[in-house]
Amino acid sequence: MAKLFANKRFLTSVSALALLGVMSIGITPAQAEDAPVKVTVWSFGDVIQRDLVRQYQALHPNVTIEYTKYNLDDVNGTKLITQCSAYKLTKKLGGPDIVAVEVAYSGKWRATPSCFQDLRKMETSTTNVSAGVKAGLSATDLKSDYLPWRWAQGVGYDDSVIGIPTDVGGLEVAYRSDLFKAAGLPYQRDAVSKLWPTWDKFVETGKKYVAKLTAAQKKKNFSFIDDAGSIYTAMLNQGTSKYYDNDGTDAGKLVYKTNPAIKKAWDTTVAAMNAGISSKTAQFTADWPVGMNNGKFAVILSPAWMTEYIKAQAPTTKGKWDIANIPVGGGNQGGTQLTIPAGAVNKQAAYDFMTWYLAPAQQLQMFKKYGLFPSTPSLYSDPAVSGYNDPFFNNAPVGKIYSDGMLKLKPIFEGTCQRAIDMAFGAGLGRVQAKKQTSAASWTATLAALSKDKCLTTGN
């Protein structure tokens, strides 16, 4: 009995050894490639598209991309913070393999590159060679594919690369040509673009438009632009610096009190509010889509992705909209990078998916299918982009207008408290719009509030 048992054990160990031997001879690499991998993605909005995920899974039957959509503030604020602090505390790998980070939060995350995998140290494997992504590419090699200012939003203070850009928003003017015509204004897109070479001229045009509205309309806040507050953001993004100056230090230098660009954007926005050209309809509130349909406002400063939103919310206004150039030229709103958290388990699989997903070929697909504008300028000369006219916007050459604008922007240094400062100035403008404070009083109150804000006073 005992002997038999011993024999059995002997046999087992022999066969195990044999198996190991076989594996080490030739099967191992193949097995590693085919081992099932699950890549977990935390995203929001339309960052991850199901069709492309299916395509990737068809290319790699062993890979599962599991993506979950969250609310932006939840995923970039709460969830990512708790994930990173937990990782720093326990050093345990786990959680998501890819997280989508929006530019509003990029200032914060660029200050803590230790929360992310430095993508300069990653290399693409051979897995996507047949799909057009070469092997051995680090983020440094990929950089030249993307718009420089867009790339900069994913670079940490220590020059590490924490994220690769997804689509780009851009910013142009979506306007109702029928309402412009009714108000006696030029309504052809080239003539409209010429109406406002500067923001002051934009406000002037608004005044002319509002003068033609009836008293009953004005009573219901019918006006020119949906929300004058968007002028402030648009103007700031056309510059080279916002609240911080890149002085070579990690945190940058706070210049929100002295940067003339901020005061100028503030003053122009206040001028627009005082001229009554704002319908005071905040974007993404209940009243906003209503206004798109009933002509409460004739103008929206619209990133490329917002054109899809307008189509979905106001389908009956098809053909009444058009796209003109933004005053001064060039603009942006929003933008997302895909990042790999430092605590991710499947970094290689995540990096391979990411580099494929954000490569020009796939960005072109996303543009064609979902109107998400590519962040890879090599596509701007592709006829699919440059020749794209949108029937909803009266056949405007949307592809050309937006890509021209994208190329005009420069990188802006984003700092840690970016979002807190943005919120404070936004609230300040809101008080002026609601006529609670004069512009001067609100400006003083905003600076006073910021000088007490703990995010700024603790210096991180």
Next chain:
Amino acid sequence: MSVTSDSLKSVKGSRRKSAPSPWRQKKIKPAKDTGGLASLNGKWGYLFTAPFFIMFLIFGLAPIVYSTVIAFFNWDPIGEIKYIGLQNFTELLADDRFWLALGNTLEIWALSTFPQLAMSIGLAAILRNKFLKGKTAWRTVLLVPNITSVIAVAIVFGQLFGRDFGMINNVIELFGFPRVDFIENSFASHVAIATMITWRWMGYNALIFLASMLAIPEELYESASLDGASAWKQFLYVTLPGLRNTITFVLIVGTIGGLQVFAEPLTLGGGLSGGSSRQFSTLTLFLYEQAFASYQWGYAAAVGILITVIVLIVSVINFVITRRLSSEDTK
């Protein structure tokens, strides 16, 4: 669990003795281990109550201890951590944003609690009516607002309260009054939030009041009506005194909830600062803003501790008032 098995044992034990005197019974020790459930001498009780305490330790006690500790630090969750003693608290007490949030919270609490109290007692009185048809259906309907998602409620109410196209403003205009901006106007925004809270909790509280009303002896009403008391007098002098303890209960629970109003103001304005002049920033919204927009976890934890202190103070006041009321009752 343990109590029943022990008492069973003592009864059994006493049967075996010749003289089952109640005095001796006390001295009988529990039987020695003989196997089986009873032999564990009530240890099973710990096992069965354990899930609650384990959950409480993880999700209740641990966060309380953690936030109490970090309140004394300058605690950036992913950056620098430095002990600063009481500085968070002294800064907080000098922070006008905190006092503004406290004022807003109390105003919203008052606006949502007292009208709601009257309305839910009224609703309960209607439901108590003997001749009401479909009682169960009515009672079920009352709970529907309570199980609706807060976010859904906030979105629907956001549309109703809309400044330019909202239904409520259309009605206001119909009566010849100017349209109200339910977001920018401070008091109006509090009314809007209080309405959402009232809508959500009124039915729930009505059911609690109803249960309490049904416990009032029918004879009291009979003798009252024999004495010629009208329905209104009966309500005033029989029903209301009978509800005294329930009212206190509802008030205390409502106060604890009311001081933690969060989702409604967050979704009303869509921002963490509670409006352009912080007009509907509540205590918990301020806490959240400090933690997740300014990344000041220590400061936010200090806010949390002060909220606890405030809830304690208000509860003590409530308790003292109730004690006084009930002692007056016995005089």
